[in-house]
Amino acid sequence: xxxxxxxxxxxxxxxxxxxxxxAIVAVVQVIKLIKVLRVIAEKAEELVDSAESAxxxxxxxxxxxxxxRFAQSVLDMATKHKSK
Numbered sequence: 001x002x003x004x005x006x007x008x009x010x011x012x013x014x015x016x017x018x019x020x021x022x023a024i025v026a027v028v029q030v031i032k033l034i035k036v037l038r039v040i041a042e043k044a045e046e047l048v049d050s051a052e053s054a055x056x057x058x059x060x061x062x063x064x065x066x067x068x069r070f071a072q073s074v075l076d077m078a079t080k081h082k083s084k
Contacts, residue, residue, distance in 0.1 A: 001009075
């Protein structure tokens, strides 16, 4: 091998080694990012579940309140009818 070929082989080997190191670092960073995104997704799911249960609670309370309002209006009409 000539000197030029040896320089070329050494240069290519160095470049490939650096690219390999950069690829390993990139893969590690992507794995860390995926773990963080999983944690965020779990927290978002918990938030949606709690919001859904809160909405159900409000819905049930509103249903009970409407029954109580209806009963109160019936009682008010009955008391008005008796007073006439």
